[in-house]
Amino acid sequence: MGLIVKTSARAIIPLIGIFGAYVVSHGHLTPGGGFQGGATIAGAGVLFLVAFGLSEMRKHYNKHLYSALEGLGGLVFLGAAMLGIGTAFFYNTLWHNGPILNGKPGTLLSAGFLPIMNLAVGLKVFTGLVSALVAIAMYRRWKS
């Protein structure tokens, strides 16, 4: 892409990232959540891929790191669901008697395991979408 697109992308990518992080971390308070915020951050990754091209993306993209982070997101989600396994699967024990995340409803540290799950889903969606789109962009050539 041209110079103006590249320079604008340099300025905008951190802002898209922090907005996505805001959507993810306030999933229990405002509209949005893990998937929406993760897709927003993945939009920043796609903007980088489109603006700077595949060769630049290859230098910044680590297949193993992204694969591991996607797995980690799934595991954290499952781990949060397992926390209250003494009562039931998905029992929100952090909200009922947990040490943290049981603040007054409406504050950031409330709603039990929901912020943890939102962060896990956001990480999984971001890494998954970016990995999928980079894999499509790297697909060998146009013919066969």
Place this chain on the structure above:
Amino acid sequence: MPFIAAFVFAYILWLILTAGSKGLLWSTQELIAGLIFAGIIGYTTKDIIGEKSTRFLNPIRWLEWIAYIPVLFWGMVKANFHVAWLVITGKIRPGIVRVPVDLEEDAQYTILGNSITLTPGTLTIDACPKEKALYVHWIDIPEGMERPESSEPVAGPFEKWARRLGK
């Protein structure tokens, strides 16, 4: 240190987004969460935001940006009425002109190009730092202005501003 620049801009946006969590100000939880998330964003985007981006942390430059807002707004208002007049009369003389500019940094080209695009009637097609020129689609080229010597007839005072803001 590009990390500092990315961190500061991300944290400022976080503060704007979460304002009002404690009265009109910010609760401690939001401030700490913002530090963590802005730290992550700053660390991951420090290679992207550009090596010399810390120059935009200069507070004097922020004042210059604020001073630029009315200039740009007034240029947009004037040009909008001009384009409305062109729409009514239908007398246009479109064409793509090469505008030589005296800029060095990428940010200066971006600011000037976006300012030209925002003022209607002119549209930046391409920025060529190699030949120090912008290619601008102009909806109504005055007679004899097909090869402008400077950006003055196309962009007005914007080149001066862009040179200072992006330095």
